[in-house]
Amino acid sequence: MSDSLWNIQCVWKRYYVAFLKSLPYYLLTTFLEPIFYLLAFGIGVGTLVGNIHTQGRILSYRSFVFSGIIAQTLLFQGFFEGGFGGFVRMYYQKIFQAIAITPVTLSEVLWGELLWDATKATVAAEVVGMIGVIAGHFYLESLITLIPVCFLGGMLFSAMGLASAGYSRTIDELSYPQYLLVFPMFLFCGVFYPIGNLPRILQYIAWIFPLTAVNSLVRTLTLGLPFQFMAMGIMLAWTVIFVWIARYSMIQRLVK
Amino acid sequence: MSQSPLTVIHLSKHYQNKKKSLIVEAVSDISFQVYSGECFGLLGPNGAGKSTSIQCITGFFPPTSGQVLIEGYDVHRQPRQARTRLGVCNQEETLDTDFNVIDQLILHASYYRIAKREAYQRSQKLLEQFGLMQYIQANVETLSGGMKRRLQVARALVSNPSVLVLDEPTTGLDPDVRRMLWDVLVAARQKGVAILLSTHYMEEAQRLCDRIAILHLGKILDIDSPDRLISKHIIREMVEEEVRPGVIWKRKPNLEDVYLKLTGSRLGIEGL
Numbered sequence: 001m002s003d004s005l006w007n008i009q010c011v012w013k014r015y016y017v018a019f020l021k022s023l024p025y026y027l028l029t030t031f032l033e034p035i036f037y038l039l040a041f042g043i044g045v046g047t048l049v050g051n052i053h054t055q056g057r058i059l060s061y062r063s064f065v066f067s068g069i070i071a072q073t074l075l076f077q078g079f080f081e082g083g084f085g086g087f088v089r090m091y092y093q094k095i096f097q098a099i100a101i102t103p104v105t106l107s108e109v110l111w112g113e114l115l116w117d118a119t120k121a122t123v124a125a126e127v128v129g130m131i132g133v134i135a136g137h138f139y140l141e142s143l144i145t146l147i148p149v150c151f152l153g154g155m156l157f158s159a160m161g162l163a164s165a166g167y168s169r170t171i172d173e174l175s176y177p178q179y180l181l182v183f184p185m186f187l188f189c190g191v192f193y194p195i196g197n198l199p200r201i202l203q204y205i206a207w208i209f210p211l212t213a214v215n216s217l218v219r220t221l222t223l224g225l226p227f228q229f230m231a232m233g234i235m236l237a238w239t240v241i242f243v244w245i246a247r248y249s250m251i252q253r254l255v256k
Numbered sequence: 257m258s259q260s261p262l263t264v265i266h267l268s269k270h271y272q273n274k275k276k277s278l279i280v281e282a283v284s285d286i287s288f289q290v291y292s293g294e295c296f297g298l299l300g301p302n303g304a305g306k307s308t309s310i311q312c313i314t315g316f317f318p319p320t321s322g323q324v325l326i327e328g329y330d331v332h333r334q335p336r337q338a339r340t341r342l343g344v345c346n347q348e349e350t351l352d353t354d355f356n357v358i359d360q361l362i363l364h365a366s367y368y369r370i371a372k373r374e375a376y377q378r379s380q381k382l383l384e385q386f387g388l389m390q391y392i393q394a395n396v397e398t399l400s401g402g403m404k405r406r407l408q409v410a411r412a413l414v415s416n417p418s419v420l421v422l423d424e425p426t427t428g429l430d431p432d433v434r435r436m437l438w439d440v441l442v443a444a445r446q447k448g449v450a451i452l453l454s455t456h457y458m459e460e461a462q463r464l465c466d467r468i469a470i471l472h473l474g475k476i477l478d479i480d481s482p483d484r485l486i487s488k489h490i491i492r493e494m495v496e497e498e499v500r501p502g503v504i505w506k507r508k509p510n511l512e513d514v515y516l517k518l519t520g521s522r523l524g525i526e527g528l
């Protein structure tokens with residue numbers, strides 16, 4: 001068991017070192033993108049919309065959207081790293097195959113991949129949170145309680161990406177989950193407006209998708225909105241399911 | 257009985273399609289041992305089952321039946337222990353393009369828990385040996401095909417393996433690079449490494465390997481030293497082959513003749 005953990009951290013470290021090697025590129029893709037969303041929606045749209053009502057509370061739209069962008073950052077960072085990054089590593093670079101003939105097994109490689117993707121998504125989301133703290137929307141302490149939720153959420157969306165990579169024959173096929181899953185979640189799962197504004201039937205549908213649950217938990221922790229128990233259950237369930245599918249699809253694909 | 261570092265026992269591998277209706281018997285019941293300081297060749301044309309065998313031997317594919325032991329450990333059941341002493345160079349290019357030449361080797365060594373300082377020293381030695389010293393900091397993607405292959409073989413050696421497995425390491429290489437790789441393999445063999453090498457070059461097998469298994473449609477037709485394979489299966493001193501209409505070559509028999517004879521495809525060579 002401890003051997004396995006050591007191997008997994010060894011893989012995690014490979015990603016970390018690769019990250020440091022191309023830091024300028026990653027700074028751009030990891031941190032600048034969420035900051036653009038913050039500027040466009042927080043500052044831009046936030047000036048048009050003053051206060052909003054949600055879950056029996058009144059709060060500024062800017063605070064609302066800032067915490068929404070934390071969840072959205074987990075979605076985009078996780079999905080794109082696990083999906084497109086994972087596909088490149090599996091198909092073009094064949095990194096999984098290269099490591100899985102050393103004492104490190106394929107199963108450990110995949111855990112390392114998912115844990116790294118989740119780490120990276122967490123760091124990006126926490127940077128957004130930090131900007132929110134500086135802008136006076138959240139308390140600094142909330143960033144600490146946020147870490148486990150960000151990590152699990154990051155893991156969920158990375159696994160969604162890696163599972164998509166496992167089932168895509170070409171890198172272009174990743175557009176299907178991108179347009180059928182990621183963008184609808186981005187638009188309809190409560191990042192930009194409370195889903196209570198949607199017709200009831202759409203609300204039920206929105207709750208099926210994991211971003212709604214992640215959004216709810218992030219808002220509880222950052223803005224003090226009432227805790228919705230089902231959000232916890234939904235997030236945990238989807239995390240387990242997607243991690244399982246991601247690992248299953250990759251192993252099925254690589255090991256004949 | 258002296259223990260061999262690599263033992264393959266009744267290994268079979270069948271591929272199934274999704275519906276499990278079509279089964280390809282890629283490898284059927286092969287057994288052999290590779291001893292320390294021996295270079296063992298798996299010789300066969302494309303599709304003979306070389307890569308399939310090697311994927312099972314490295315523990316990446318589970319075998320349909322049979323067993324592979326590396327230093328006494330079952331590679332499928334105890335991959336971590338078994339692969340500690342194994343170095344592999346796959347047929348495909350699997351270099352980690354996010355890392356430059358030297359970091360590539362140090363990174364690979366880290367999967368074997370080799371400390372960075374030690375890995376750096378070993379890597380430098382290997383790069384010297386492989387004539388890659390001037391590319392020590394180069395981006396892997398800027399290397400030529402021959403240099404990448406050399407790097408990939410060097411990477412397989414960075415963990416000081418006692419068993420080295422190479423899948424068609426010289427296919428598609430220029431003659432000078434091929435010779436350099438041969439020299440490296442001979443040096444590793446001299447140091448006591450057990451080498452398993454697959455190739456479809458008869459000449460390479462004949463030159464490099466102490467023993468050869470002739471693989472045809474997933475089955476081993478015979479295992480022996482190149483000389484004995486030839487003397488066992490070819491009775492005549494000389495064979496005659498019509499290379500062009502009206503032009504007949506008389507030459508000593510070689511492994512290719514043995515292969516053609518064993519597989520029953522004579523193709524107009526007299527004397528087999």
Ligand SMILES: Nc1ncnc2c1ncn2[C@@H]1O[C@H](COP(=O)(O)OP(=O)(O)O)[C@@H](O)[C@H]1O
Nearest residue numbers: 256271280282301302303304305306307308309
């Ligand atoms: N993933 C696979 N699924 C089904 N058949 C395969 C697969 N890989 C290889 N084969 C078949 O198995 C046989 C042996 O292939 P391979 O081991 O790649 O041979 P070699 O390396 O000697 O060229 C071939 O008939 C090949 O078509």
Ligand SMILES: [Mg+2]
Nearest residue numbers: 306307308347
């Ligand atoms: Mg092959």
